[in-house]
Amino acid sequence: MGAPEVSVPVNSQLPLIVIGGGGHAKVLISTLLLQQREVLGFVDVKPSVGPVLGVPRLGDDGAVQRHSPKHVQLVNGIGSIGCTAARRSIYDRFRQANYIFANVIHPAAVIAPDVELEDGVQVMAGAVVQPGTRLGSDAIINTGARIDHDCVIESHAHVAPGAVLSGHVHVGSGSHIGAGACILQNIIVGARVTVGAGAVVLRDVPADVTVVGIPASRIGAFASPRC
Numbered sequence: 001m002g003a004p005e006v007s008v009p010v011n012s013q014l015p016l017i018v019i020g021g022g023g024h025a026k027v028l029i030s031t032l033l034l035q036q037r038e039v040l041g042f043v044d045v046k047p048s049v050g051p052v053l054g055v056p057r058l059g060d061d062g063a064v065q066r067h068s069p070k071h072v073q074l075v076n077g078i079g080s081i082g083c084t085a086a087r088r089s090i091y092d093r094f095r096q097a098n099y100i101f102a103n104v105i106h107p108a109a110v111i112a113p114d115v116e117l118e119d120g121v122q123v124m125a126g127a128v129v130q131p132g133t134r135l136g137s138d139a140i141i142n143t144g145a146r147i148d149h150d151c152v153i154e155s156h157a158h159v160a161p162g163a164v165l166s167g168h169v170h171v172g173s174g175s176h177i178g179a180g181a182c183i184l185q186n187i188i189v190g191a192r193v194t195v196g197a198g199a200v201v202l203r204d205v206p207a208d209v210t211v212v213g214i215p216a217s218r219i220g221a222f223a224s225p226r227c
Contacts, residue, residue, distance in 0.1 A: 013038075015072050016032060016039050017064055019074055019078060020042065020079075025042055027143075029042065029077075030053060031125070032075070033053060034106075041057060042057060043059055069098045069100065072099075073102040079140075079158075081176075083176065084157070084158055084192075088155075091137070091138045101119050101137075101138065106125040106127070109126065110127070112132075115129050118139075119137050120139075121135045122139070122140045124144075124161075126144040127143065127145045128145075130147060131150070136152075138156045139155060140157075143162070145163045146165065147159065147169075148165060152170045154191070156173055159171070160179040163179065163183075165183045166183060166184050168186045169183050169188075175194070176194045178195050178198065181195045181197060187201055187205070188204045190208070191208070193207065195211055196210065196212030199214065200213075205218075
């Protein structure tokens with residue numbers, strides 16, 4: 001079952017609650033404060049987590065439900081190191097409860113005017129996204145990543161800091177492109193793939209595998225852990 005339809009636009013200026021209190025959430029909160037967005041707080045399952053950049057912890061994930069989906073938007077602060085499953089699970093759970101996720105675009109990111117952004121997209125400082133590209137729901141284009149023209153980054157995929165995608169690259173849902181990786185033009189990366197940090201991808205990659213090295217080669221039957 002897909003996520004339910006909602007009437008509030010993803011670019012609304014409603015107050016925000018961030019899901020998670022770790023490093024990725026900290027970068028997002030910093031960006032939101034820079035943009036002078038109203039951040040009510042963040043939620044985290046660990047009660048020991050203190051305020052992040054002055055933003056308070058509201059409780060665990062259940063604290064979100066004290067706020068109507070009509071009155072707040074969410075920001076997915078769960079990062080991914082090789083596996084995007086936890087992040088995707090958070091997104092799906094709250095979307096089924098009729099919450100929507102705001103896009104977070106750092107003011108120092110460069111995005112071509114015709115780039116298509118779905119809900120919950122995050123583009124960090126120094127990233128560049130060129131014309132004709134589509135960024136799927138809950139995708140992360142992290143610090144200093146470069147996405148050239150006519151790429152497709154499917155939902156829940158994470159392009160890590162400093163990665164470079166040439167033109168017409170297609171990254172499947174839930175895949176993780178490691179820091180500093182390079183993918184040549186016209187390559188298709190399947191769903192739930194892990195591309196190791198610094199890898200150079202010269203040929204298409206099937207779903208559910210991990211590739212590393214220069215040139216990138218497969219090291220296991222499935223991504224580790226499988227996402």
